[in-house]
Amino acid sequence: MTLVLKNVTKQFGSHKAVDNLSLEIPESEMFGFLGGNGAGKTTTFRMILGLLDRTAGEISWNGERINYDKSHLIGYLPEERGLYPKLTVKDQLIYLGKLRGMNKSSVVKEVESWLERFKVPEYMNKKVEELSKGNQQKIQFISAIIHKPKLLILDEPFSGLDPVNVEMLKEAVVDLKEKGTSIVFSSHRMEHVEELCEHLCILHKGKPVVQGSLRDIKRSFGKKNLIIRGDEDFAFLKDHPGVISYKKYMDGCTIQIEDEDVSQTIFSALQGKGFIRKFELEEPSLNDIFIEKVGASYE
Ligand SMILES: Nc1ncnc2c1ncn2[C@@H]1O[C@H](COP(=O)(O)OP(=O)(O)OP(=O)(O)O)[C@@H](O)[C@H]1O
Secondary structure, three states, rough: OOOOEEEEEEEEEEEEEEEEEEEEEEOOOOEEEEEEEOOOOOHHHHHHOOOOOOOOEEEOOOOOOOHHHHHHHHEEEEOOOOOOOOHHHHHHHHHHHHHOOHHHHHHHHHHHHHHHOOOHHHOOOOHHOOOHHHHHHHHHHHHHHOOOOEEEEEOOOOOOHHHHHHHHHHHHHHHHHHHHOEEEEEEEEEHHHHHHOEEEEEEEEEEEEEEEEEHHHHHHHHEEEEEEEEEOHHHHHHHOOEEEEEEOOOOOOOEEEOOHHHHHHHHHOOOOOOEEEEEEEEEEOHHHHHHHHHHHHOO
16 A cells, blocks of 8 residues: 655646655655644645645555545544534544444444543533634544544644644554555654654755655765863864864853764863763764755855
């Protein structure tokens, strides 16, 4: 059940919202879709789901187009959340579950188990409008996955949730992936993608600027971060050969360096400089990569 996008472009008037995007997302994969505001993520999702026509290119899932007759296999958490405020959670989910081919008793069973899992069993008979925004989002998430879709598209699933709820949703998403669902999700939060995805794409002005496996992307970025903690003033390292950037912290500094060898020379330079509590070389974070690839054009 591979999802394939080949040279997909979407033009609104003269504006290219998505520009020649090609992706391949295999079964049971969690794929991260990153990009700043207006990068083209939601537009891509809408095209994948057939809610928006492409200007050019091909999209297929298991070799076929996605259309209405596959709705029982697909789950979608749209960016613009929308539940019926006057309906109870139960009636709302029965309605949506039935649209995806489920019968009432199996919907109720699933809803009970999900509300239990999300620690809100008391919401079953509450009206949606009585719930907080974050809790409405949990209900909307349940509505996207109640029918156990094979392909799940989540547009900013963690936005607006408190840290406890973010963890709950993350665990749910990981479970679904392990049971065979392919998941594509967009996020502005690099650490979520870093934690959950093997593969990712960073879109910028509709174009993919970084694409591939998280591990390869980090390796090929080259630069590394050196974390130093101690009581000394490390500012002299700003001018050390191979140091790209220097960030001061209350208890030390974090330095971006050109390559691993630079950490050796810094290590030598720190000899006799007092007690170092931490000296650790790290891969660049996705945040570093995003800022370098996308951030510059914000200026
Ligand atoms: N229906 C539309 N008509 C005209 N332009 C549109 C339409 N939908 C989206 N756009 C434009 O396409 C571009 C991409 O928008 P899109 O919503 O896909 O971005 P996004 O990456 O999801 O952004 P965000 O992170 O802010 O949600 C934007 O410049 C937007 O203004």
